[in-house]
Amino acid sequence: MEFELKNVVIGYPDHKVAGPMTVALHAGELCCLLGANGAGKSTLLRTLAAFQPTLSGEMTIDGERLETIPPRRLSTMIGIVLTERIRTGGITVRDMVAMGRSPYTNFWGRLTSEDHQEIDLAMEQVGITAFADRQISTLSDGERQKVMIAKALAQGTPIILLDEPTAFLDFPSKVEVMLLLGRLAHEMGKSIFLSTHDLDLALQTADRLWLMGKDENLFAVGTPRELASELPRFFPSRHLAFDSQLLRFNIKL
Amino acid sequence: MKAHLTLIALTVCTLVLFVMSLYSGSVSIPVPAITDILMGRGSADHPSWQYIVLENRLPQSVTALLCGASLAVSGLLLQTAFRNPLAGPSVLGIDSGAHLGVALIILAAGGTMTTGTLTLGGFALVIMAALAGALAVMGILLVLSRLLQNNVMLLIAGMMVGYIASSMISLLNFKATAEGVHAMTLWGMGSFSSVSLDRLPYMAGICLTGLVLSILLIKPLNALLLGDNYARNLGIHIRRTRTLLLFTTGLLTAASTAFCGPIAFVGLAVPHLARLFLGSANHRTLLPATLLTGASLTLACNLISTLPGERGVIPINVITPVIGAPVVLWVILRLEK
Numbered sequence: 063m064e065f066e067l068k069n070v071v072i073g074y075p076d077h078k079v080a081g082p083m084t085v086a087l088h089a090g091e092l093c094c095l096l097g098a099n100g101a102g103k104s105t106l107l108r109t110l111a112a113f114q115p116t117l118s119g120e121m122t123i124d125g126e127r128l129e130t131i132p133p134r135r136l137s138t139m140i141g142i143v144l145t146e147r148i149r150t151g152g153i154t155v156r157d158m159v160a161m162g163r164s165p166y167t168n169f170w171g172r173l174t175s176e177d178h179q180e181i182d183l184a185m186e187q188v189g190i191t192a193f194a195d196r197q198i199s200t201l202s203d204g205e206r207q208k209v210m211i212a213k214a215l216a217q218g219t220p221i222i223l224l225d226e227p228t229a230f231l232d233f234p235s236k237v238e239v240m241l242l243l244g245r246l247a248h249e250m251g252k253s254i255f256l257s258t259h260d261l262d263l264a265l266q267t268a269d270r271l272w273l274m275g276k277d278e279n280l281f282a283v284g285t286p287r288e289l290a291s292e293l294p295r296f297f298p299s300r301h302l303a304f305d306s307q308l309l310r311f312n313i314k315l
Numbered sequence: 316m317k318a319h320l321t322l323i324a325l326t327v328c329t330l331v332l333f334v335m336s337l338y339s340g341s342v343s344i345p346v347p348a349i350t351d352i353l354m355g356r357g358s359a360d361h362p363s364w365q366y367i368v369l370e371n372r373l374p375q376s377v378t379a380l381l382c383g384a385s386l387a388v389s390g391l392l393l394q395t396a397f398r399n400p401l402a403g404p405s406v407l408g409i410d411s412g413a414h415l416g417v418a419l420i421i422l423a424a425g426g427t428m429t430t431g432t433l434t435l436g437g438f439a440l441v442i443m444a445a446l447a448g449a450l451a452v453m454g455i456l457l458v459l460s461r462l463l464q465n466n467v468m469l470l471i472a473g474m475m476v477g478y479i480a481s482s483m484i485s486l487l488n489f490k491a492t493a494e495g496v497h498a499m500t501l502w503g504m505g506s507f508s509s510v511s512l513d514r515l516p517y518m519a520g521i522c523l524t525g526l527v528l529s530i531l532l533i534k535p536l537n538a539l540l541l542g543d544n545y546a547r548n549l550g551i552h553i554r555r556t557r558t559l560l561l562f563t564t565g566l567l568t569a570a571s572t573a574f575c576g577p578i579a580f581v582g583l584a585v586p587h588l589a590r591l592f593l594g595s596a597n598h599r600t601l602l603p604a605t606l607l608t609g610a611s612l613t614l615a616c617n618l619i620s621t622l623p624g625e626r627g628v629i630p631i632n633v634i635t636p637v638i639g640a641p642v643v644l645w646v647i648l649r650l651e652k
Contacts, residue, residue, distance in 0.1 A: 111544075111548060133547070133551075135550075136550070137548060137549050137550030142548045144545065146542055146544070148540070148542070150398070150540050150596050151596065152596030152597075153540065154595075157595075161538065164537075164549040165549060169534065171533065171534035217549070
């Protein structure tokens, strides 16, 4: 499945945030969106998730314009994982993953045996089967993030968008989540797109990077290697030096 | 499995309390006589018993059941819609809105009528006024909820709307006749006894419509537990769902408020009791559990209200806070953890 953007300008009626950008998301790739705070990462994610319209340009999934796809069908194409924490009590891990089946269940939300299979499979792939019956309010941040990823997997969408899935996690959990997402992209052929501030992690794990600069026209796309010469421009700081050989930023005092 | 057992237990509890409220009251009537009257075999020697059971206890018990179920479900819908455990029809000022609507009609008519003695037309007018008042407040809250990200702020905003409605009611009272004020004060204390047998079908009709609508909302309600963005991504039509939620809560709150007065704490506290019994937030079981717990609670309150026997009846709004307030305190303490 190809998710294509043609001359897309994002923002709000009263101000443009970024664009125009012409770029595509590909199946089987882990793609990371990097950029400083205020560059418009969240606006771009909201636009891709069809939560807000583009200011101009067009977005298509397999040639079909995003805004013409009815909500129910769109919910079988794009799954999301957001930063907001769900605080409600009385929801088990299994309940939460089962939410991902909503687009497929009947009017009453009854789960069929096929739904249960998909739920089990999603929990297995993410490695949370062991605590399927625990309340989500008792999970650590890393565990909860995996549950939300399993929810998106159960949703069975070829495209998964994640808003800073590694924020608030301790370092080993960050690595674990990134590797998990990479594996899902490569093994299941999903197109996984996430925003992050974890530069080092993204450079080491992503197949492709989208870079957004503070300037609304500053936008670049490519593999980490391809972007080696571009990267310093997007993270200007006199305390950072980019090593284009090792693809990493070093701290300069 | 556990959920099914809980639902069965709650159903039994509701039925037992319903039967108990038919068999006990301020006037003591022998049990066999009541059974006879209910089976339609009432003897002619005690016409007053016949009247008390059929014209008084039966509608009062059904009213208590419907009122409790409606308020509790309305509270649950609000808590899910606003993702706020402390939301409820009285906290958010929705019943004040309904109250204001009713006050306008009752006092405009010179205060000579109460909902029990109205003509059918006047009766319909009171219901419409209550519904208009409740929906107006819900509408204001919906707009405010777009502007206020913080849930506590929304509660405070709801309270402010409620205060404005209350002060308008006081102003109306100021201009009203003594009988009008008396009627409004009585109504404000809450009672399940003002619906007569021939008016009962109308109340039941409105409450059941609201309850059926809420059952139709079970799937979107579950998705809304995750917040609007997740729900929308799961294919839920947010605006349509919110509009239907607004209408349903308005209907449920307006029906119970117009017929029984503003009953405090049921809408706020009962969903928490139901969650406690079930241990689950899934609306497929939580909604029926809330409905049954609400019905049981108001039936129990109705029973308690007749405890003084021949010395009179305790107003419902004296009893519900005693049960509701500790539940709310418990919820706050748990939130702090």
